[in-house]
Amino acid sequence: MQNLISKFFKDEEGQVIVILAVAFTVLLGFVGLAVDTGVLYLEHNRLVRAADAAALAGAQELPANPARAEEMAKEYVGRNGINPEQLSIDISGDEKTITVSVDKNVNLVFAKVFGYDSREVSTAVSARVAPVKSLRGAVPFSIKEQVFNYGDPYVLKEGASGPGSDGARWCGWFGALDFTGGGGGAREYEDMIVQGYSGEISIGDIIDIEPGNMAGPTADGVMERIESCNHNPSCTWNNHAPDCPRVIYVPIVEEYSGTGGNRRVQVVGFAAFFLEGVDNHHGNNGDVLGRFIFETVSAETDDSIDGYGLQSVKLLE
Ligand SMILES: [Zn+2]
Known part of the structure; x- marks a missing residue:
């Protein structure tokens, strides 16, 4: 046991x-x-x-x-x-x-x-x-719908004797926009050139034109914006930093209603330009020149439109 x-x-x-x-x-x-x-x-x-x-x-x-x-x-x-x-x-x-x-x-x-x-x-x-449909940060310039060539200079806002006075643009308008309506004044306009418009603009929006020439605020705003590029080496249209302030977003517009100072235009797209400066600036003269470039931004897109080279990237699920 x-x-x-x-x-x-x-x-x-x-x-x-x-x-x-x-x-x-x-x-x-x-x-x-x-x-x-x-x-x-x-x-x-x-x-x-x-x-x-x-x-x-x-x-x-x-x-x-x-x-x-x-x-x-x-x-x-x-x-x-x-x-x-x-x-x-x-x-x-x-x-x-x-x-x-x-x-x-x-x-x-x-x-x-x-x-x-x-x-x-x-x-x-x-x-x-896909092409950008809505955008923040646009500058208060404009350009007519056309075929844009990469690297070519375009007039985005003209002065008293600009190319448009012979009818290339719409008679009696210098190409500036009044995003907020009601004639925001020179200070607001110049700030929008330097900073871009903080509000959102979409294809199809109807926008008041800025009836005045605004030659002074235009030149000052453009110079300030160009000088705020601190990149080294200096940026050029075909070799620039992705966040360069000289890259501007411009609404492409077509005539909508009204004439003269009461004119309104409709946004049909957006394009990016590299801001080169104000050409022939003296007195009320001076044309804002930008070179057409392709750019990618963070913005709302529409895959069903052709667009004008300003686009946004989305990851597909
Ligand atoms: Zn730069």
Whole structure:
């Protein structure tokens, strides 16, 4: 009996050890699985961030320059520490959507015990450009609807003897806009040149014209805006910082109603220009010159319109 009892306890000890060993292995397995899952999760997040950045950066070059879009996407995944060989880039037929796919084999730590050395994590992100529909920060100049050529200079507001006095623009109007209506005055107008209009303007909006020439406030506002570019080297129309104050957003307008000082115009689109200065400025003369450029801003878009080169990028879900 004594023997039996001691045998029983010895067995029990043995069983406990076996149970503990099994439990420990299972526990280790779970911990290992959790670690590997965590590694895969972090790696996947890293890929998504890199692909987002690459798609957004690439899309900024679309649709004008698909080759450059691809280069930019590669550069951005590289900056996020991802080998370009793990990357594939696709640009849609209309050259407005870029899809960045990244696949990466991640080495597993604990799952190796069970024969799983690595697992592939992957992500695909698409970004699409579309023309701007509504915008904040427009300057109170305007231009007629036309085909714009990249890098060409355009008159955005003219003086007393500007090119429009022979009928190129609308007779009796110098091209300035009064966004807030009711004749805001010279100070408000000049501020809007320097800062841009804080309100939102949308395609279809009807806007009062600024009936006066405003030659002085125009020249002062344009000079102040140009001088506020502190970028080094100085910005030029084809090589400027993304946030350069010399990049301005101008409403494209068509005649809507009224004549002379009571004229109203309708916004049909927006274009970006690089502000060059005031040409022939003396007395009441002086034409505001800007070079037409393609720009990407953060704004509301409309995929159903053609637009005038001012666009916004959206990530597609
Ligand atoms: Zn600048």
